[in-house]
Amino acid sequence: MAENMRETTASMRADSFKMAALTNEERNRILKGIKEALISNKENIFRANELDMKNALEQNIPDSVLKRLKFDEHKLSDVTEGIEQLMGLPDPLNKTLLKRELDKDFILQQITCPIGVIGIIFEARPDALVQISSLCIKSGNCAVLKGGKETVNTNRSLFDVIYKAAVENGAPENSLFLAEGHSEIDELLKCQGSVDLIIPRGSNKFVQYIMENTKIPVMGHADGVCHTYIDVESDIDLACKVAVDAKTQYTAACNATETLLVDRKLSTADLKKIAEALMNAGVKLRGNKEIADLLTRNIEIMSDDEYNTEYLDMIISIKLVDGLDEAIVHINRFGSHHTDCIITNNKEKAEKFMQLVDSAGVYVNCSTRFADGFRYGFGAEVGISTGKIHARGPVGLDGLTTYKYKLYGAGQIVGDYAEGKSQFRFKDL
Amino acid sequence: MAENMRETTASMRADSFKMAALTNEERNRILKGIKEALISNKENIFRANELDMKNALEQNIPDSVLKRLKFDEHKLSDVTEGIEQLMGLPDPLNKTLLKRELDKDFILQQITCPIGVIGIIFEARPDALVQISSLCIKSGNCAVLKGGKETVNTNRSLFDVIYKAAVENGAPENSLFLAEGHSEIDELLKCQGSVDLIIPRGSNKFVQYIMENTKIPVMGHADGVCHTYIDVESDIDLACKVAVDAKTQYTAACNATETLLVDRKLSTADLKKIAEALMNAGVKLRGNKEIADLLTRNIEIMSDDEYNTEYLDMIISIKLVDGLDEAIVHINRFGSHHTDCIITNNKEKAEKFMQLVDSAGVYVNCSTRFADGFRYGFGAEVGISTGKIHARGPVGLDGLTTYKYKLYGAGQIVGDYAEGKSQFRFKDL
Numbered sequence: 001m002a003e004n005m006r007e008t009t010a011s012m013r014a015d016s017f018k019m020a021a022l023t024n025e026e027r028n029r030i031l032k033g034i035k036e037a038l039i040s041n042k043e044n045i046f047r048a049n050e051l052d053m054k055n056a057l058e059q060n061i062p063d064s065v066l067k068r069l070k071f072d073e074h075k076l077s078d079v080t081e082g083i084e085q086l087m088g089l090p091d092p093l094n095k096t097l098l099k100r101e102l103d104k105d106f107i108l109q110q111i112t113c114p115i116g117v118i119g120i121i122f123e124a125r126p127d128a129l130v131q132i133s134s135l136c137i138k139s140g141n142c143a144v145l146k147g148g149k150e151t152v153n154t155n156r157s158l159f160d161v162i163y164k165a166a167v168e169n170g171a172p173e174n175s176l177f178l179a180e181g182h183s184e185i186d187e188l189l190k191c192q193g194s195v196d197l198i199i200p201r202g203s204n205k206f207v208q209y210i211m212e213n214t215k216i217p218v219m220g221h222a223d224g225v226c227h228t229y230i231d232v233e234s235d236i237d238l239a240c241k242v243a244v245d246a247k248t249q250y251t252a253a254c255n256a257t258e259t260l261l262v263d264r265k266l267s268t269a270d271l272k273k274i275a276e277a278l279m280n281a282g283v284k285l286r287g288n289k290e291i292a293d294l295l296t297r298n299i300e301i302m303s304d305d306e307y308n309t310e311y312l313d314m315i316i317s318i319k320l321v322d323g324l325d326e327a328i329v330h331i332n333r334f335g336s337h338h339t340d341c342i343i344t345n346n347k348e349k350a351e352k353f354m355q356l357v358d359s360a361g362v363y364v365n366c367s368t369r370f371a372d373g374f375r376y377g378f379g380a381e382v383g384i385s386t387g388k389i390h391a392r393g394p395v396g397l398d399g400l401t402t403y404k405y406k407l408y409g410a411g412q413i414v415g416d417y418a419e420g421k422s423q424f425r426f427k428d429l
Numbered sequence: 430m431a432e433n434m435r436e437t438t439a440s441m442r443a444d445s446f447k448m449a450a451l452t453n454e455e456r457n458r459i460l461k462g463i464k465e466a467l468i469s470n471k472e473n474i475f476r477a478n479e480l481d482m483k484n485a486l487e488q489n490i491p492d493s494v495l496k497r498l499k500f501d502e503h504k505l506s507d508v509t510e511g512i513e514q515l516m517g518l519p520d521p522l523n524k525t526l527l528k529r530e531l532d533k534d535f536i537l538q539q540i541t542c543p544i545g546v547i548g549i550i551f552e553a554r555p556d557a558l559v560q561i562s563s564l565c566i567k568s569g570n571c572a573v574l575k576g577g578k579e580t581v582n583t584n585r586s587l588f589d590v591i592y593k594a595a596v597e598n599g600a601p602e603n604s605l606f607l608a609e610g611h612s613e614i615d616e617l618l619k620c621q622g623s624v625d626l627i628i629p630r631g632s633n634k635f636v637q638y639i640m641e642n643t644k645i646p647v648m649g650h651a652d653g654v655c656h657t658y659i660d661v662e663s664d665i666d667l668a669c670k671v672a673v674d675a676k677t678q679y680t681a682a683c684n685a686t687e688t689l690l691v692d693r694k695l696s697t698a699d700l701k702k703i704a705e706a707l708m709n710a711g712v713k714l715r716g717n718k719e720i721a722d723l724l725t726r727n728i729e730i731m732s733d734d735e736y737n738t739e740y741l742d743m744i745i746s747i748k749l750v751d752g753l754d755e756a757i758v759h760i761n762r763f764g765s766h767h768t769d770c771i772i773t774n775n776k777e778k779a780e781k782f783m784q785l786v787d788s789a790g791v792y793v794n795c796s797t798r799f800a801d802g803f804r805y806g807f808g809a810e811v812g813i814s815t816g817k818i819h820a821r822g823p824v825g826l827d828g829l830t831t832y833k834y835k836l837y838g839a840g841q842i843v844g845d846y847a848e849g850k851s852q853f854r855f856k857d858l
Contacts, residue, residue: 017761017785100806106795108805115817116787196817217646217818238840245842332446354835356446358545366535366838375846376537376834377529377855388544388625388831389646390819402817405805406783409795411667413674417804426806 005144005187008177009117009194012142015172016116020140024091026170030137033169034162035083038130041161042076048157049126056150064252071126071154079130085379086138092397093140101427105410112401114140116196119188120382121210123202124148129158131380133176137166139400144188144195146179148202156180189214199383199395204310219395221386223310224254225336226368229327229353230274231344232265238365239343240277245367246341247316248281254384255339255361255371258310259317261327268294275299278316287318294320307334324349328356335359337386339371339393360386360393434573434616437606438546438623441571444601445545449569453520455599459566462598463591464512467559470590471505477586478555485579493681500555500583508559514808515567521826522569530856534839541830543569545625548617549811550639552631553577558587560809562605566595568829573617573624575608577631585609618643628812628824633739648824650815652739653683654765655797658756658782659703660773661694667794668772669706674796675770676745677710683813684768684790684800687739688746690756697723700749704728707745716747723749736763753778757785764788766815768800768822789815789822 022030038045049071056069098110118141122128129147136143147155159178167173179188188195192215200210200220207222228246230239246257260278262271275285275295285299292301299318302309307317307330321327324342331340339361342353354362361371371394373381378396385391391399416422451459467474478500485498527539547570551557558576565572576584588607596602608617617624621644629639629649636651657675659668675686689707691700704714704724714728715738721730728747731738736746736759750756753771760769768790771782783791790800800823802810807825814820820828845851 017757017787021784102799102804102806212644215641217816219818235840241842242840245844249843249847328446350837354833355450358446359833361834361836363836364838366836366841367843369843370531370836370838370841371834375531375843375853377531377853387646389648392831393834402821404783404788405790405800405822407790407792407795407799408779409793409799411664411671412795412799413670414678414796414798414804415674418678424804424806 005179005184006191006194008174009144009188009191011174012117012144012177013194015174016114016142018172019142019175020093020114020116022140022170024093027137027140028087030166030169030171031083031087031134033165034134034137035080037161037165038076038080038158042073045071045076045154045157045161046073048153049151051153052151061150065124065150068123068125069151069154071151071158075127079127082131082380083134086134089138089379089397092138092401097403099429101425101429103412103422103425106412107408107429109406109408110403111406112403115400115402117142117144117194118197118199118400119144119146119191119195119216120199121146121185121188121201122148124150126151126154126158128201129155130162132382133162135380135382135397135400137171137175139397141400142172142175144177144179146185146188149182152180186213189216192216201383217390219385219387219390219399220383221254221336221338223336224256224338224384224386225259225308225310225334226255226257226338226371227259227261227327227331227335227340228257228368229261229321229324229331229340229342230263230266231324231342231346231349232263233346233349234343235345236270236273240274242341242343242365242367243274244277244281244283246369247278247283248314249367249369251314252312253369255368256312257316257341257368259307259319259334261319261321261330262291263323263327264320265323271295275318282314284315285318286315291318291320310336324352328353332356332358338384339363339368341366341368360384434608434613435620435623437603438573438617438620440603441546441573441606442623444603445543445571447601448571448604449522449543449545451569451599453522456566456569457516459595459598459600460512460516460563462594463563463566464509466590466594467505467509467587471502474500474505474583474586474590477582478580480582481580490579494553494579497552497554498580498583500580500587504556508556511560511809512563515563518567518808518826521567521830526832528858530854530858532841532851532854535841536837536858538835538837539832540835541832544829544831546571546573546623547626547628547829548573548575548620548624548645549628550575550614550617550630551577553579555580555583555587557630558584559591561811562591564809564811564826564829566600566604568826570829571601571604573606573608575614575617578611581609614639615642618645621645630812646819648814648816648819648828649812650683650765650767652765653685653767653813653815654688654737654739654763655684655686655767655800656688656690656756656760656764656769657686657797658690658750658753658760658769658771659692659695660753660771660775660778661692662775662778663772664774665699665702669703671770671772671794671796672703673706673710673712675798676707676712677743678796678798680743681741682798684797685741686745686770686797688736688748688763690748690750690759691720692752692756693749694752700724704747711743713744714747715744720747720749739765753781757782761785761787767813768792768797770795770797789813
């Protein structure tokens with residue numbers, strides 16, 4: 001490997017063309033090799049993880065975070081199962097998106113291909129390293145991986161096993177690189193020209209920093225201010241169940257609901273029922289004066305401009321709105337274009353909500369927590385995008401590909417078409 | 430219209446949801462209205478263009494540029510024909526890219542939708558204003574348009590006609606905006622949050638400036654250093670014909686070939702034949718010492734690191750390479766990932782070239798000048814992208830869309846799936 005990030009990524013770019021040329025069978029063989037190597041080296045990996053866990057305990061890291069750092073038999077079985085699934089998925093490359101005869105003996109094809117070199121900066125979760133590298137291999141991309149410092153030993157151990165198995169099974173030498181120093185992030189951000197895409201995962205502040213400090217395209221999301229809107233025409237028991245799950249099932253996730261919007265036409269009894277369901281689940285409510293006056297018990301007053309708050313905790317903002325239209329305006333203004341849901345029995349209102357809410361995921365009658373690559377059946381995800389360019393929502397294999405146009409000619413020149421000697425005869429094949 | 434760019438684009442964002450909700454029939458009706466209005470107001474438009482042409486003549490603008498500034502009966506018929514074609518194209522919106530049952534009564538759909546608000550900065554070519562605004566309308570996007578100052582009168586006249594006809598036929602009030610001052614470009618570049626995408630067209634330096642001065646995603650190309658590689662196994666007459674067209678048919682275009690790579694195994698007689706064909710067409714040759722020694726007549730010596738030069742003129746760089754492999758390495762290093770062609774009779778070599786050259790367009794046996802939305806049968810193009818994120822190559826309607834995930838549930842919560850009470854049963858519909 002080259003000594004600094006610019007040289008490293010330049011070598012990776014050179015190898016990215018070899019990586020792109022591997023067949024699906026060759027990429028699957030690499031994945032199989034990685035899966036087997038992870039299993040046969042598991043004791044070393046677990047030992048490295050014990051070291052990270054010991055360090056984390058000494059630093060009094062909270063239990064909820066410790067659970068994420070852990071890499072044990074259970075997590076190993078999850079990731080190897082994930083690799084197995086990925087091997088079974090159809091090849092995302094060399095798919096023909098368009099095949100068109102422009103004229104006689106003149107065929108245009110639009111064919112999917114890898115993006116090239118992708119830099120992925122992910123949170124302290126060792127299983128993410130395995131998932132991300134497998135996704136990149138299946139999609140024919142080279143990857144620079146940078147994980148959280150809390151699992152530096154586990155990451156190194158996992159990476160060594162993955163890298164060795166990948167290269168032994170035919171991956172180019174410079175297809176994978178593990179960045180370990182924090183300064184390497186800044187170096188990576190300067191590698192435009194050799195790195196095609198950065199995918200940052202982590203805190204709002206961290207992702208904002210990445211987005212503001214690179215010329216390389218960035219795909220991801222800084223925040224997840226997701227909404228659940230409860231329409232007057234809805235089943236209140238269903239609304240309670242979904243709202244509680246959307247808020248509490250895993251509060252640290254970007255797809256957890258942060259704001260509950262309630263139709264002002266709902267009866268006070270129903271409103272109280274919803275509030276109680278949340279409070280009984282341990283959720284603290286915050287709201288503006290109007291709703292606080294109705295829900296006199298246990299609600300913290302907040303100002304109207306705080307409705308863009310992402311709590312990532314057992315806290316929810318709640319607000320009354322004048323039906324569907326105000327809900328849509330509120331979400332488009334205060335939301336983060338991630339995932340928003342309407343609870344309603346009225347199909348027309350549902351369709352209007354889904355049409356006009358400008359988010360990657362627009363749901364009716366289910367928890368916003370479903371916004372996830374696994375739950376969408378993508379096998380895995382490399383992240384979730386709230387941008388509208390390239391991929392949107394959970395990003396699986398398709399989001400890691402681009403395409404090229406291949407044009408097969410027989411000596412055609414533009415002059416003949418410009419002068420009218422030849423005419424295009426477009427025919428989709 | 431609001432008074433400054435930030436307010437303007439914020440109003441456009443608010444109207445973008447209305448724009449997105451228009452049906453294909455409604456968008457086609459707007460296009461029809463624009464077409465008819467252009468025809469019935471043509472005398473005013475031509476008069477405005479005469480003023481621009483008069484000013485341009487006074488500034489001694491070269492003939493080749495004058496031709497681009499002209500907007501006459503012929504250009505009008507081109508653009509109205511373009512609108513007619515666009516109306517006939519299938520709706521790029523509300524296409525179902527994926528429909529999957531996640532479980533009983535739980536349907537995921539991936540549906541195409543507009544990007545939102547797009548800022549397009551284009552060169553002094555009034556027909557571009559009509560094409561770009563029609564493409565944006567057909568794809569349900571709002572557009573901020575900024576044209577070249579040389580055609581300010583024509584642009585204003587065209588825009589007034591288009592805007593009035595669009596709104597009269599149902600387009601939202603803030604769906605189109607014409608920016609006229611040069612300072613408005615810098616203001617536009619700061620409108621992240623309300624503008625989703627910037628598409629700059631123009632000189633290398635100008636596009637570089639845009640790319641370096643905005644947080645908004647940019648789609649386009651700064652330069653077009655396209656290559657034609659002539660393999661030893663090729664028909665030399667075909668090679669000459671294609672190379673001459675690729676260089677000379679329209680030198681100012683980004684898809685004109687700037688560098689000719691020639692297999693070192695080609696006979697000197699064949700090499701001279703190619704050089705002569707180019708020189709006879711009025712092209713000046715430049716090359717490194719090796720090729721200059723072979724082509725003693727009329728070749729300017731250049732250094733090896735100048736092979737990234739974009740001439741946009743009747744000049745071509747020429748270089749000998751050690752066959753296909755060196756050609757590929759040269760193109761990936763010196764090229765701009767725009768469009769590159771191999772001239773060969775060997776299908777395997779053609780496929781290898783098309784696989785390994787990292788460009789938006791990879792061609793065999795035809796002119797690089799074919800890289801164009803019209804010639805690909807897209808109806809029109811809003812620009813050409815050399816980036817790999819989102820759209821690549823000529824960008825037509827599809828490149829102006831994104832998608833959202835719609836999830837139709839019946840009260841599903843993630844807790845039930847996490848606890849094993851429910852299981853996903855993925856089934857593509």
